[in-house]
Amino acid sequence: MSRLPALGPRGEGWVVIQFLLLALVVLAGVAGPTYAGPLSTVARMAGLALVAAGLVLAARGLLDLRDALTPLPHPRDGAELVDTGSYALVRHPIYGGIVLAAAGYALVVGSPLALAGAAILLGFFRLKSGREEAWLRERYPAYETYATRTKRMIPWVY
Numbered sequence: 001m002s003r004l005p006a007l008g009p010r011g012e013g014w015v016v017i018q019f020l021l022l023a024l025v026v027l028a029g030v031a032g033p034t035y036a037g038p039l040s041t042v043a044r045m046a047g048l049a050l051v052a053a054g055l056v057l058a059a060r061g062l063l064d065l066r067d068a069l070t071p072l073p074h075p076r077d078g079a080e081l082v083d084t085g086s087y088a089l090v091r092h093p094i095y096g097g098i099v100l101a102a103a104g105y106a107l108v109v110g111s112p113l114a115l116a117g118a119a120i121l122l123g124f125f126r127l128k129s130g131r132e133e134a135w136l137r138e139r140y141p142a143y144e145t146y147a148t149r150t151k152r153m154i155p156w157v158y
Contacts, residue, residue: 002134004127011073011135014128021124025102025117032113040110047107050100057155058097060086073132081140089155091133091146095125096153125153 007013035043062069064086068079086093099122106114129152136143152158 002131004131004134006074006131009074010070011128011131014073014131015071017124018128021117021121022098022102025105025114025121028113028117029105029109029111032111034110035112036110043107043110047104047109050104050107052104054097054099054101054104056097057086057090057100058094061093061097064093073128074135075132075139081136081142081146083142083146083150088150090151090153092125092129092153095129096155096158099125099153122153129153 005013007017064084065082068076068082070076070079090096099118102118102121103115106112106118133143133147137147140146
């Protein structure tokens with residue numbers, strides 16, 4: 001059992017917080033100070049690559065879930081454990097993709113505040129995935145073995 005709160009019967013509160021944090025990252029990139037130093041072109045190029053990689057990872061995660069797809073962290077009733085496709089690389093490709101895209105966005109717009117927001121988003125998704133994994137372990141006996149062999153969010157990194 002997780003010590004993290006459920007924030008609703010199926011984790012609805014986690015989704016609300018997620019969208020608020022995403023909005024803050026976008027607002028920080030629009031309204032906050034920006035960096036325009038000598039490395040800004042390199043940062044923008046790296047940011048575009050991260051946005052593209054993040055969008056591909058998240059989209060693939062959405063597609064790979066098929067009938068198990070739900071916006072909530074609680075697993076859908078009757079769904080099977082998905083451990084193929086992007087889920088063979090990471091346990092939470094949608095979360096990882098969002099974090100990569102948010103970090104890339106921050107680099108593209110040159111916003112240190114948005115980059116800090118992306119780091120906060122990573123921390124938030126670490127907590128949210130911890131709550132989700134407690135539910136997944138309750139539902140799927142094979143989840144523990146899957147979790148030991150698969151990174152959490154960022155392929156080959158974390």
